[in-house]
Amino acid sequence: MQRGAVVGRVEASLARIARLDPEFRAFAEVWEEEARSRAWSVDTALPLAGLPFAVKGPSGIRSYAAGRLIEAGAVPVGATAVPGPGTSWQTWGLGRYGRTVNPYRDDRTPGGSSAGAAVAVATGMVPLATGSDGAGSVRIPAAWCGVFGLKTTNGLLPSPDRTGLAAAGVLARRVPVAEACLRCLLGPGAGACGPTEDAVPAVYAQDLGFAEVDDEVAAVARAGVERLRAAGVVRLAPLPGQGDFALADPREAWFAIRAGARDTPRGPEADDAAHGGAAGPALRAAAENSRRLRGLFARVPLLLSPATPHRPHGHEGPGDQYSTALAWAFNVSGHPAASIPAGHTRDGCPVGLQLVAAHGGERLLLAVARAAEHVPGGPAGWSRRRRTHGGG
Structure with a gap:
């Protein structure tokens, strides 16, 4: 991929975040300058060179998944909204502009706890976001925001959850993007299943x-x-x-x-x-x-x-x-x-x-x-x- 195309993908994502995030409140943090710097310096021969992605919550940048995606050339553009303080239920998110809203219904929650991740993907602010799923926290917001969400096999990828309930996951607007991500996380054969010729x-x-x-x-x-x-x-x-x-x-x-x-x-x-x-x-x-x-x-x-x-x-x-x-x-x-x-x-x-x-x-x-x-x-x-x- 040419350098201009890599930089253009990241700039387009940042521009869409600037335009849409005040309404949908999907992001807790946006890292414009760092993302631009990565886009100009990333090795363009890497498999995910210049792919903009978001991480779940401010701590998500330290996750195993984020590290592997960055190694593959993807560019983190921000941390998505997760549930705020003061409630025990997790099907909501709190972004930098306020509570995260469902992209289909302003009066409804997007789900959670990967709330902002699902909204950022659904609205096209990013094509991919990392998530974690301890009780449906990837699948519920994916369902309620109309995108693809995958929870991996528990224990397949490192997780900070000592109970073993939570597993790493991804949310994507298109499945091939999730496949490319999984190949980087799990190895060359992980996301390369051929077409299902038989039902x-x-x-x-x-x-x-x-x-x-x-x-x-x-x-x-x-x-x-x-x-x-x-x-x-x-x-x-x-x-x-x-x-x-x-x-x-x-x-x-x-x-x-x-x-x-x-x-x-x-x-x-x-x-x-x-x-x-x-x-x-x-x-x-x-x-x-x-x-x-x-x-x-x-x-x-x-x-x-x-x-x-x-x-x-x-x-x-x-x-x-x-x-x-x-x-x-x-x-x-x-x-x-x-x-x-x-x-x-x-x-x-x-x-x-x-x-x-x-x-x-x-x-x-x-x-x-x-x-x-x-x-x-x-x-x-x-x-x-x-x-x-x-x-x-």
């Missing part, structure tokens, strides 16, 4: 056996599955001798592990005293979920569900709704999971379709997501839709 066998589980899913969100997600099926991307495969695939609600297991109960039992026969005392039942449920998922992925390579059980909530908070309900089972089990755009509800809110694969199955998720981008009838991007300002 991928998949199981669709609308509520995963326990979640209460909004009817319209469920309908949009199911319509997304049907488009993939009709286009030959996936093939819905019934499980012989079984009904719908179901997991146990992972809520208590997630909280137990977050509180320090890290030793998960190997089977339902393990006793409470040996595995976390009062946390024993929750950990046994987590072990049973892992067993069911192993059985599922021994039969089919792909599990599908809505990414979230409801549409984006207002800025006042989620109330008694758990936005994480369909996401955090895979933080407990460690499986890689992604959200791809499935469509929109009638009031203009994006809906995500969650893709889950066996441990180490990032290449399959990327291949299916890439194929989904070319399926006719998919959702239009933010720049081609009229945003709803408040109300409704």
